Amino acid sequence: xxxxxxxxxxxxxxxxxxxxxxxxxxxxxxxxxxxxxxxxxxxxxxxxxxxxxxxxxxxxxxxxxxxxxxxxxxxxxxxxxxxxxxxxxxxxxxxxxxxxxxxxxxxxxxxxxxxxxxxxxxxxxxxxxxxxxxxxxxxxxxxxxxxxxxxxxxxxxxxxxxxxxxxxxxxxxxxxxxxxxxxxxxxxxxxxxxxxxxxxxxxxxxxxxxxxxxxxxxxxxxxxxxxxxxxxxxxxxxxxxxxxxxxxxxxxxxxxxxxxxxxxxxxxxxxxxxxxxxxxxxxxxxxxxxxxxxxxxxxxxxx
Numbered sequence: 001x002x003x004x005x006x007x008x009x010x011x012x013x014x015x016x017x018x019x020x021x022x023x024x025x026x027x028x029x030x031x032x033x034x035x036x037x038x039x040x041x042x043x044x045x046x047x048x049x050x051x052x053x054x055x056x057x058x059x060x061x062x063x064x065x066x067x068x069x070x071x072x073x074x075x076x077x078x079x080x081x082x083x084x085x086x087x088x089x090x091x092x093x094x095x096x097x098x099x100x101x102x103x104x105x106x107x108x109x110x111x112x113x114x115x116x117x118x119x120x121x122x123x124x125x126x127x128x129x130x131x132x133x134x135x136x137x138x139x140x141x142x143x144x145x146x147x148x149x150x151x152x153x154x155x156x157x158x159x160x161x162x163x164x165x166x167x168x169x170x171x172x173x174x175x176x177x178x179x180x181x182x183x184x185x186x187x188x189x190x191x192x193x194x195x196x197x198x199x200x201x202x203x204x205x206x207x208x209x210x211x212x213x214x215x216x217x218x219x220x221x222x223x224x225x226x227x228x229x230x231x232x233x234x235x236x237x238x239x240x241x242x243x244x245x246x247x248x249x250x251x252x253x254x255x256x257x258x259x260x261x262x263x264x265x266x267x268x269x270x271x272x273x274x275x276x277x278x279x280x281x282x283x284x285x286x287x288x289x290x291x292x293x294x295x296x297x298x299x300x301x302x303x
Contacts, residue, residue: 022055029058033065040069044076084149091145097138105131140269147276154280158303159196161224161232162187168205169222179213186223194232194300200277204285205236207270208296212238221293231302237295246294248287 036049048066108128116124169176169183176183212220216238225233240246250256252275274296278285283300 026055026058029055033058033062037065046073087145087149090141091149094138094142094145098135098142101131101135101138105135140273144269144273144276147273147280154197154200156195156197156281158193159198159201161192161194161196161201161234161300163191164198164201165205165222165224165234168202168209172206172209175213176209179216180218181213181216182219184219184221186221188224188226192224192226192232193303195303196281196283196300200281204274204277204298207274208236210270212236215240217241221295226302228302230299232300234298234300235295236298237290237293239292240289240294243289243292243294246287246289248289248294251287252285 033049040047040049048069049062105128108124108131111124112128165187169185218239220238221236223235225235247256252271254269254272256271275285278298281300283298285296285298288295288297
């Protein structure tokens with residue numbers, strides 16, 4: 001009886017050793033798979049798992065993971081291809097629409113010098129406004145397609161942001177005054193240099209001013225702040241009628257509109273384009289509501 005008990009204990013010990021060994025091996029294999037998955041993730045899933053496994057079930061699991069990685073990789077390629085085709089289609093359509101729109105606008109301008117009834121003049125005025133609106137939409141789509149398809153880094157230079165903003169306000173003074181707006185400007189006395197692209201910044205400010213001109217009442221604020229920690233902060237904003245209707249988290253999304261029923265000659269891409277332009281300059285833009293005012297806050301690298 002004693003010998004039988006010893007044999008049973010020996011068998012149990014052997015089983016325990018075997019199970020422990022198997023657990024150690026499986027744990028080691030799982031660690032290897034985890035490391036391989038991390039490497040695969042770092043390479044944007046452009047590689048499969050490369051592991052030597054001593055367990056058949058783990059080998060099947062690794063094979064299934066590799067199969068899914070291959071599927072995700074093909075899906076990613078197809079998505080990128082479809083997006084590129086869509087961007088090209090938008091660009092082609094926008095380009096094709098520009099020529100007939102130019103002809104239509106030109107003919108409408110010629111009609112303005114012709115004699116016609118008061119009713120005809122009303123129709124002409126409406127047609128001219130609609131043609132201008134359609135041209136604005138086409139221009140936005142064309143600009144967006146160019147921006148999204150151009151992956152080359154932009155040239156950033158040392159830019160005097162105070163001078164650039166001052167010149168921009170002067171150039172657009174007539175537009176601002178005609179809308180009855182009074183700019184409340186607060187610039188520091190010292191010159192501030194940022195790492196940026198002056199042409200792209202002007203396009204950003206044009207889009208923001210365009211938004212202000214459409215919706216602002218009374219005045220708008222423009223200020224520049226800078227320090228060694230935050231870099232250069234440009235704050236531009238205006239009072240809004242209904243702050244609760246503005247979703248600041250999604251205001252830079254494509255075709256975002258606070259008022260879905262409003263038709264203002266825009267495809268709703270201006271703020272989205274402004275965000276893309278800021279990102280191309282290693283900057284950022286966000287929107288915040290303070291009291292009853294909507295502010296756009298731009299951040300750039302200070303030199």
